[in-house]
Amino acid sequence: MSVRVAARWVVLDIEGTLTATSQVHVVLYDYARPRLGPWIDKHLDDPVVAEAVAQVRAEAGLGTQATTGEVVAVLHGWMDADRKATPLKTLQGLIWADGYARGELTTDYFQDVVPALRSWRARELGLAVFSSGSVAGQIASFSNTTSGDLRGLFAHHFDTVNAGPKRERGSYAAIAQRLRADAGQIAFFSDVPAELDAAAAAGWQTVGVARGGEPFADADFGAHPVVSGFDQVELGVIE
Incomplete structure (x- = not known):
């Protein structure tokens, strides 16, 4: 079952959404x-x-x-x-x-991730990251991956320092201001229901990512639409 979303910006969690939790932990x-x-x-x-x-x-x-x-x-x-x-x-x-x-670390993503990100970017959707990991760590993780250097796909990086806690509404309001976008034009993808709740409270669109074998695979996502992979997302572009 697919989920349809129309947005100008897609903001992505990393752990459990783009990469397996084991990649970090x-x-x-x-x-x-x-x-x-x-x-x-x-x-x-x-x-x-x-x-x-x-x-x-x-x-x-x-x-x-x-x-x-x-x-x-x-x-x-x-x-x-x-x-x-x-x-x-x-x-x-x-x-x-x-x-x-140094080439001692390489990031590996779920199979559906990189094709989706490249497709979304090719259609001129803005891509950003909001992770509890530092901005420096985020950028580094995209620099050396099994799919090459992916840093050019992302226009913005946000963490708990430059945006705020991931489970607080105000953090998402701050990011929307930085993106210069209306809240309803932003779609947030995360595997953590509490983060999705905070984003929705700020007026964002939300998509839960429940990947098999991950800690939140069987979580209650409430009213948030849920996918098990990005290949189940039909993403339209708001002009």
């Missing part, structure tokens, strides 16, 4: 975990890294003199809990960007 997390400490120690003069470390110390109640080991222990705990903490996402994004640049 296994491949990327396993890559970042042993590199967090060395990365912090090597880049303490980088203001982005220094700010992220300061945020970890503050959020975890550590003193300003907390060691790298103590900071990393907090970061590992947040990873284990899958906490969407901004300083963790910042540090992971930097490490992943380096891994992709």
